Amino acid sequence: MHAWPASEVPALPGQGRDLRIHDTATGGTVTLDPGPVARLYVCGITPYDATHLGHAATYNAFDLVQRVWLDTKRQVQYIQNVTDIDDPLLERAVENGDDWAELAERETALFREDMTALRMLPPEHFVGAVEFIPRIVPMVERLRDMGAAYELEGDVYFSVEADSHFGEVSGLDAETMRLLSAERGGDPERPGKKNPLDPMLWRAAREGEPQWDGASLGPGRPGWHIECVAIALEYLGMTFDVQGGGSDLAFPHHEMGASHAQALTGEHPFAKTYVHAGMVGLDGEKMSKSKGNLVFVSQLRRDDVDPAAIRLALLAHHYRADWEYTDAVLDEAKSRLARWRSAVSRPDGTAAEAVVEEIREALANDLDAPSALAAVDRWAAEQERGEGTDPGAPGLISRAVDALLGVAL
Template sequence: MKSWNQPEVPRLPGAGEVPRVWNTASGSLVDATPDGTARLYVCGITPYDTTHLGHAATYLAFDTLVRLWRDAGFTVEYVQNSTDVDDPLLQRARETGVDWRELAAEQTELFRRDMEALRVIPPDHYVAVTERIAQVADAVERLLESGAAYVVENDVYFDIAAASSTLWQLGAESRYDRETMLRYSAERGGDPQRPGKRDPLDPLLWRAERPGEPSWPSPLGPGRPGWHIECAVIAEEFLSPPLTVNGGGGDLIFPHHEFSAGHAAALTGVPLASAFVHTGMVAYHGEKMSKSLGNLVRVSELRADNGDARAIRLVVLAQHYRSDWEYTEELLAHARHRLEVWAHWATRVTGAEHPDAPTVLTSAMRAAMADDLHTDTALEIVDSAVASGRAPERGDLDAIDALLGIRL
């Protein structure tokens, strides 16, 4: 599946630091040090009701990580999936009377346009699950053959107990207790009450064909993939675990990332990732922004109202990536004002077109952002430089562009 166009990113003199990020699995800050190449997998959208600010916050966080890795001199291999067949998408298609494939294609194209407008660096491989049905079926067969999966009425489930090993144990990634896991499983697409399962938490690997639902032929029988297995398979094919970082929104910690890690370990014999990194939740009108509640602030609508996606980017970058926050119109107004002040400051630019050494501002921004991706601090550093009254150097504007994605 095609991605979106790459933004032009200036090359800065010198090199930034290896970024530190919060690893959910260890509950601590860790150096995101690549082993040669930085390998990043970020879970993508289910393409309906896109792109809201929660999506934007997640993909801008990992855009920041990619920019910092590149600035530190590393090659980055970045993969993102699209869950373009799943229960919520099919439900929305039925409700609206639109073919599910048309809905997925329309919303995916809108997502691409939003990401491009926000100057998000695209993944090297943007992979739809419908493009990898055969690979998923093969992986499920391998899990059945190894004893890590079993069949319940033609559906195939992952056997948590059989798959447990020194590489993966239930709870190792999320650090949740069983009661919390059971609650989230029921809330987030699992079926803990289904009879016949060996453990209520065992996740679905392959859903046998149901009347009125899309399905594909396979040695497992006609059907379609479960949710978590798709990311394990795509990560194995395109990135070869262990990944440097596996990322996504905080609502993916369990069950999605927990079981993607378990599937990957059972399939490959190595851990899925060195670090699991998650973004905070975005609220609106006092509630977590979600498709089910309908309290979405869509990037496309903000773009249509505002006309300058840089202000939307600044709204998001003003928040720390793993903090929960609430969107307000005041935040957007502040971002527009900030952008206006910065743009006026940029008209006074001096210095060489291609500076030989990093500016003071560049070094300060690099240090702030390498420390757990603190874009909020980096914005304040730029604010201070603007307020100082001194004219910006060309290297300052390049750094704001390269590290924050804001071209002045």
């Protein structure tokens, strides 16, 4: 599976700061200290309804992570998956009368278009779960053979008790885990499981469902969590720098994935840091496919909304905050974009080097994009008053906003 084309990231004078970011697993702020190559895994879409603003907000957050790292002169090894086989995808295909594979391909193509328009930096590897099934099967077999997994009526479950570190990612108590498991794709009430929280590794073939050769597991398809584990271990190995996604992935997805990997390898941790983006709401509820209260990037683009304005609407909110989308949010982003473009179009500008450093410091401080926007707003206001005398300032601000915030002026 191929990703999308990369937009050029302008080089800036000086060097960025190391990123200080909130770690879900510790509940505090940590300073990331990758080597020369920073390793990032972000969980991708299930392609049956892409790309809504909740998706876009999540990928915007981790695009900022990459841009901060690039500004420190590091390389970035970024991996993203596509969950192109899962229950919600199959259910939507039946509901719409679609072929599930065609639906996944169509929605993935639309996602690529949206990411390109929003100038999100592409992953080095953009990997579908289906193409990785031949590598997933041996992992499930190994977990079973080492006693970390067991069979139940043909299905294979992971035993959470096989990992002594289970629970350390989300920090949740067992009852909360059980409730969230039921809400987010688990089956805690199924009789015969050793622990209600045990997640499925391999789903035995059911009539009318797609299936693949599972070798000694029998025909079927993989569970959700093991897909990301297989992809991450293949391209990043253990103890990579950041595992990212929306806050609804902390449990069960990232918790279970960490335990799968740790049981498989005997190493800990799976990822050094767990970073989660907030949820975007509409009409008082979280924006979600199940509720149908979605604002799509593609529809905004069809309505001739400049993608740079969409991106500014996302950047106006701290990545960890839950926030509500309204027309006023987008209107303010459009006005900001117009002010900034007017400001950089002037032949002279007020000194820009300090503004660039403000942007850098804001982003290094737990991706504080609203403070970065405020710094550019102040510079733009000075431009409106005609206070500038530096002919190089507008160009430097334009390059900085592009390089660090992903907004083309």
